[in-house]
Amino acid sequence: MKLSVFTVPYSGLSLEETLKKLSAMGVQAVELGAGGYPGNAHLNAKALLADDEKVQAVKALVKKYNIEIAAISCHGNPVHPDATIAKDFHDQFIDAVLLAEKLEVQTVITFSGCPGDSEGSKYPNWVTCPWPDDFGTILDYQWNEVLIPYWKDTVDFAKQHNVNKIALEMHPGFCVYNPETLLRLREAVGDVIGANFDPSHLFWQGINPVSAIKALKGAIYHFHAKDTKIDERNVGINGVLDNKNYGDVLGRSWVFRTVGYGHDQEIWNDMISMLKAVKYDGPISIEHEDALMSIDEGLSKAIEFLKEVIIFETPTSMWWA
Amino acid sequence: MKLSVFTVPYSGLSLEETLKKLSAMGVQAVELGAGGYPGNAHLNAKALLADDEKVQAVKALVKKYNIEIAAISCHGNPVHPDATIAKDFHDQFIDAVLLAEKLEVQTVITFSGCPGDSEGSKYPNWVTCPWPDDFGTILDYQWNEVLIPYWKDTVDFAKQHNVNKIALEMHPGFCVYNPETLLRLREAVGDVIGANFDPSHLFWQGINPVSAIKALKGAIYHFHAKDTKIDERNVGINGVLDNKNYGDVLGRSWVFRTVGYGHDQEIWNDMISMLKAVKYDGPISIEHEDALMSIDEGLSKAIEFLKEVIIFETPTSMWWA
Amino acid sequence: MKLSVFTVPYSGLSLEETLKKLSAMGVQAVELGAGGYPGNAHLNAKALLADDEKVQAVKALVKKYNIEIAAISCHGNPVHPDATIAKDFHDQFIDAVLLAEKLEVQTVITFSGCPGDSEGSKYPNWVTCPWPDDFGTILDYQWNEVLIPYWKDTVDFAKQHNVNKIALEMHPGFCVYNPETLLRLREAVGDVIGANFDPSHLFWQGINPVSAIKALKGAIYHFHAKDTKIDERNVGINGVLDNKNYGDVLGRSWVFRTVGYGHDQEIWNDMISMLKAVKYDGPISIEHEDALMSIDEGLSKAIEFLKEVIIFETPTSMWWA
Amino acid sequence: MKLSVFTVPYSGLSLEETLKKLSAMGVQAVELGAGGYPGNAHLNAKALLADDEKVQAVKALVKKYNIEIAAISCHGNPVHPDATIAKDFHDQFIDAVLLAEKLEVQTVITFSGCPGDSEGSKYPNWVTCPWPDDFGTILDYQWNEVLIPYWKDTVDFAKQHNVNKIALEMHPGFCVYNPETLLRLREAVGDVIGANFDPSHLFWQGINPVSAIKALKGAIYHFHAKDTKIDERNVGINGVLDNKNYGDVLGRSWVFRTVGYGHDQEIWNDMISMLKAVKYDGPISIEHEDALMSIDEGLSKAIEFLKEVIIFETPTSMWWA
Amino acid sequence: MKLSVFTVPYSGLSLEETLKKLSAMGVQAVELGAGGYPGNAHLNAKALLADDEKVQAVKALVKKYNIEIAAISCHGNPVHPDATIAKDFHDQFIDAVLLAEKLEVQTVITFSGCPGDSEGSKYPNWVTCPWPDDFGTILDYQWNEVLIPYWKDTVDFAKQHNVNKIALEMHPGFCVYNPETLLRLREAVGDVIGANFDPSHLFWQGINPVSAIKALKGAIYHFHAKDTKIDERNVGINGVLDNKNYGDVLGRSWVFRTVGYGHDQEIWNDMISMLKAVKYDGPISIEHEDALMSIDEGLSKAIEFLKEVIIFETPTSMWWA
């Protein structure tokens, strides 16, 4: 496994400044945004695709700092009911794939996307209950008329460009939000589709990430180290379905936290161990989002924490068994 | 408190057969459907409003069996994005109110309803997350342009017809789905809006119904005795956000159950005690929905269970304090 | 074991009315107050000691209703720092012992009492912490100068009058409030001192009554069936040390409840089973104090509950071991 | 489902006295011992097989009391390393099968048996750990050389005599002691082998019987209603592997109990519900073994408890899904 | 937040030696005793108030080692029923306030104090239960006749001398021992009164310190990092009300421990996070009291632990919300 960082919080710094900083902190890999929600501060796909020298410069830079680009991220909603928005996200994803090909990066990360309730709708409709029957009708439309066709085409494109791992982040607000929906799409579309496993979106759903990792054996293509703190007293009254702004730390049922501040080291040790047991050996990529910490302090705490937790090496034979 | 039954499962029997049966089982009150999702098998509002003799016949019937009509139910989605559907639900609700007035019933039960994402949408859009920003936009539209205006008008109508308690069932798939959203609408519209407290929709959200009852002190207008069994192993992998059909008992993360088969007697004792402590003294109305039991057996078990649990009488002074 | 009731809640009824009522409910024994805090509505010791015919009348009455007097209660504070109060409680206890002798009742129940901080104080000083050193000084005074001498004398008196079981209720506000303090006094004074085991005073201290019963093997002389409901949310903020009035049900950290409304049947089954395992075969005496229930309903629920829980018969040999 | 009783505790009564007694208590079926550890007080196989009139008399008797013979039990160790003992158990089992055929009983219950460590050993060797390697060697011998061959033959015999369900009780001390070992034998030998599911042997192993029932979907042929109380304080020091005599109630880590005195009603409701969900609809057979209760009181408590818990009827369609 | 140490354990060293030692360990602030129970080894108020040069010397010293005096401590019982003791504690507190003014320290820490049961008593009477009525009488006397008047005067004095934060340590044995009593005094006397939040006195009361911090939002003026280990097996028998000497580590229900040895890092992370969320940004001051560790080892472990836990910096804006 490698210790990686998703560089969005340092969008204010240049790629080189960022790599320098992370290298000094002992980070071995980075996940770089190339469009979509994460922005493209460190990897301007359009500019890079237009100028191969710039691509070579990026390659030289990561080599200089001995840091691997573990994945390119381009989270978006390419099936957004608003066609303009959808196309914009789609185009950015296509560019991310093309860039990945050039940079020889294996993995591109995004969301599954979420359509609206029907063709006339304006916004995504995230279905989380089976009744009244409206919701079944929406699901049928979303999966069979939009989602599966879209990803069949897009996976074909990715394959043609040597990107064989599209890591979908299971995320609220999108059709793929838990192992069951991830596996459903993977079964329908093929195994280029896998998971970007980010436990912060799973904890509050009641998912035990260790069990979920085991259930996704073979289908995990990337891992986000982000944590979630659940406020049990708030949940006790209002439940986990909280649509209030993330900034309401005292009022919300849960908020994102730096790793180790949402759950204790035991569950992080357990996740890493289960990843190891199902033969995942890829990046452990810190996505820092913590309303109570500065970027430097939060990231630094996350890095120190994960250096203790991650199992970097390959096990030897069992002499005691 | 009174032991009540929501009579939907006996829609195949006449009102009199139903009352006779329930009376023999020791039931003291009924909740009758007068349209909407529950149907109108026992209370055909249109027919009754057209013929006052029929109204008197209903009154005589309940008197004969010494059973009180504790509430009239007419769950619907009067803000459905499809105008025809919305109007149909609205009209039925209006009739239910008028019928309640004639039958001198205090409480009418329904859902808050759930609009679509915008005017052009076809189906409800239930928002349970705050990001991406689409969802905030939808919420703003739903609450400020649709929900609050609708209920302001409807509450005015109800008041004019002496219905002072509209008990909204906090239910997934509708804008009011937990104490926070209930209180938000109540604050915006006035205290004719209160809760039909049905713990079966709250358990799986992570809500502790005892804490929720305390938080809703003064705003609980009706209580549904229905239970939910959470399958911890399924939740551990896929979480509580399960949009699969209720019939998939082995695969789902949770299913509805007869009271006592979802949670033990302790939590039912606690709910009844907290209702008593916040001065709720209304009906405890069994809504029987259990995929593993016949109607007669399930209802009979629920009735026996609740006879043990319910605190029927008023406490005396505390000589020991 | 026998199902017994402490008759204080029926102080408004005569002894005969009370026995008649309880007999009809299937109760097999009673615990009667003969002074002290419980009052003497059903057993006026002064009057009975002065007139042997009245004693015979009581005996005839319990025989008539086939109910045993399982214990006489006279809870007081005979070591109160106010000498007048102390003497009054002491005199009542002495009369209770004499009356027990006449009625051939084995067990008299009371509190250990609680002295003040020193001779000049006016009120009891219940010590529950070891620091600052003032508290150690108080404890030394209370136990060595007051409590042990008092009970040595009183136990001698009891023995002379054939009362061989003084069951001290481990109770907050008194020196004997948990197994450790009970056993300390028993060791100092002798085994006439035993416990009136009332779990309602132990739960909120964090005591597991099943473990406590095992620890008190051989030293349990009477058992009170009273329950306590702990409000976990209130405790979470203010802790279990709650000196607010018992009437503040919503604000307090814990309140007394009818058996089964504070803890579930499992722990009651466990307590009864452990009592059986340590060879206690005496009365299980309901002390009804519940701010949310009427006397009749609360007592009736308690009786039905305990009929299920109590193990009335003696086990047979183990053919399977 | 039917409420059944395993009649061993009434071995001192005749079959008719037993049936009369149980019938009056509302019991619908019985499990009768026909040899092996349970003895043959109510079903002397040798005598019955020799005299068809006696068989008819038994049939008439159960008809008279409207009680079904749900299963014949003949628990033994037919692979005991002592050949004489093994043969004796085997012969009794063969007779039990033949008798089942005559009485038209579907199910015969027994243990898998447990061989010794090798041919020269005298007593069974129950293997519960994988190291040192001795234990792997023993397992290989037991399963491949003894257990599987024995049951292949015996299953053939049973099939020839129309006994298609051999319900092996997963039990400590025998090779089949948990779902994994049961399924292993079933896979090797065929689906005449199924489980007699007795949760009392599973609880202390840490098995959640509800999960185990789901894992054994389709392979459960009989169910024993017996409970186990785990003493958490004793386990905390000495663990669950307790080889002390069952009579040491205070010292042991766990003891058998009447249903409801080992675990609360919730888990019994859950087990019955899961049995229903996996389509088990056979007998729920009380095996009464409780060191703290008399037979009559214990059995009576168990019967009342299970009448509340068991789901006797077949569910109707789901109108709410 | 700043990492601080309460220097009592180093009373054998000079202030300079202590500051030097702590500075080398990365400590940023100190809490210094200036009388009362903590003694005045490092801050002799009488001597300093008499000689301004000595005050300047202290200021120079802390500047030299770049350590801030975060608070002055002078825990006492200024309402002790023994007038001499009370006056002594009061005088020391007054001096501590005057010294704080000179040293420009914002916060002075003490206890609320605890009166006796009445004017004639000799020792404090800590009331933790509401019945018998004696205790209500004592509480009324203590709060209304002693505590509130005393603190009104004392707060006035403090304000006049620019000490605007009197941080009362919620502590057993004193009237203010939990958030409710702290807030009661604060409401009666004004917001110069706030809390010295020391979780070690709250854990064993059943208080969740995270919930308590939230409940005290705005009223926390200082924080003690001390831990408590609860012995669940001892509590299970004797409860949390343990008046045995702190030295009885194996017998007591709880003992003080170095941070991290009473509760795991998760709850410490949670406390720090909640402090941050309620905008507390003051010292986290280690009070080392651990019967199983040497001072140097215990303090060193505490410092390393808190360096990981404390959030030193101020958060930046939330780009993800």
Next chain:
Amino acid sequence: MKLSVFTVPYSGLSLEETLKKLSAMGVQAVELGAGGYPGNAHLNAKALLADDEKVQAVKALVKKYNIEIAAISCHGNPVHPDATIAKDFHDQFIDAVLLAEKLEVQTVITFSGCPGDSEGSKYPNWVTCPWPDDFGTILDYQWNEVLIPYWKDTVDFAKQHNVNKIALEMHPGFCVYNPETLLRLREAVGDVIGANFDPSHLFWQGINPVSAIKALKGAIYHFHAKDTKIDERNVGINGVLDNKNYGDVLGRSWVFRTVGYGHDQEIWNDMISMLKAVKYDGPISIEHEDALMSIDEGLSKAIEFLKEVIIFETPTSMWWA
């Protein structure tokens, strides 16, 4: 306490290489295998006993690296039913004792051993249940005819050679596997017998190692720092009695892990604290067996973890009590 390492994983390195490596990692002591299951890579007893110079060389080596030999290990089964195997283990143990004498090492570690079911058996028979009666018979034979006589003789021999601490590792597969069986043998044979306390064999039995340490006060002679991860989902179905190979990490109910990867730091802090409280001040010896980690990474993590956890120094007086 001292940080020690059991050197088996470095059997491929020479003793000097091993000591050098461990010394550099801050290790203070070693446990060296001298035969039996651990092998004798670092301490060839036969060779050393034959050549005193080699003994002096070992002494010089540990002195050179400032590492203490804390114990000699020679785990075996000297009561194996196969006489040849038994003798071989016995002879190696005898040599280990003689070598300990020469090296002036206090403690020799082994297993109690486990006989067969009788004299004719070939493999050990580990008894973990009391019924059927075969198991009682086996136990009687094993303890009274084999185990106790064997250890009486062997303890005599050890004493004669100044080895006064034989630390038996409580281990599945051997007669001494929990505190009760350890204390039984110690009582029968004398206090040369004590425990090598390895929590990894106790966790899955349900033992709380902290409680077990307290129960073994005075009888703990050595401590193994090894951890066990319990897979709750696997246990939920198949229980803790898992005889599958240790290599089946995903399928087993539990596997060995590096300290901190089986249980969190809290329980390790608690164990160390309880060891300290019962006055154990010996080695904390890492036995590294982890199927998911390399030797170097696993050992390095264990060492860093234990440096935080272990209490190295002796506590000072309690100024706060």
